Amino acid sequence: MDEISVGRLADIPDGDYRIFAVEQLEVGIFRTGSKVLAYENVCPHAGGPVCQGKIFNKVEEIITSDKKSAGLRFGKARHIVCPWHGYEYDLATGCHPGDPSLRLTPVKVAVRNGQIYVSMPE
Ligand code: FES
Numbered sequence: 095m096d097e098i099s100v101g102r103l104a105d106i107p108d109g110d111y112r113i114f115a116v117e118q119l120e121v122g123i124f125r126t127g128s129k130v131l132a133y134e135n136v137c138p139h140a141g142g143p144v145c146q147g148k149i150f151n152k153v154e155e156i157i158t159s160d161k162k163s164a165g166l167r168f169g170k171a172r173h174i175v176c177p178w179h180g181y182e183y184d185l186a187t188g189c190h191p192g193d194p195s196l197r198l199t200p201v202k203v204a205v206r207n208g209q210i211y212v213s214m215p216e
Contacts, residue, residue: 097213098214101114108127121201149173150168151168152171173191183197
């Protein structure tokens with residue numbers, strides 16, 4: 095597996111992402127503090143540029159003990175919304191919340207000495 099340097103962690107603001115062209119792939123690299131995650135920029139629904147979507151905290155419905163809705167709130171999980179048709183994916187897992195079999199393709203990523211490296215499958 096080839097490891098390729100794509101840039102510096104300091105160039106991605108905390109909570110944000112950048113898209114890199116790595117060989118024949120576009121890869122979205124998402125930063126949370128000193129941690130990074132990477133996914134192929136291809137939506138499993140219909141191939142849209144999912145990593146270029148907006149990031150929101152998951153919207154949850156508050157259900158009371160008598161099974162009534164008490165409104166909506168933002169949860170802790172961060173979701174990315176594909177700009178083509180609005181499918182959402184949990185950034186931590188890459189899974190669609192309603193169908194976990196629908197998931198983003200992860201890319202192996204590491205940070206060493208402030209530099210981001212991705213490993214491309216051979
Ligand atoms: S291509 Fe991403 S939601 Fe359809």
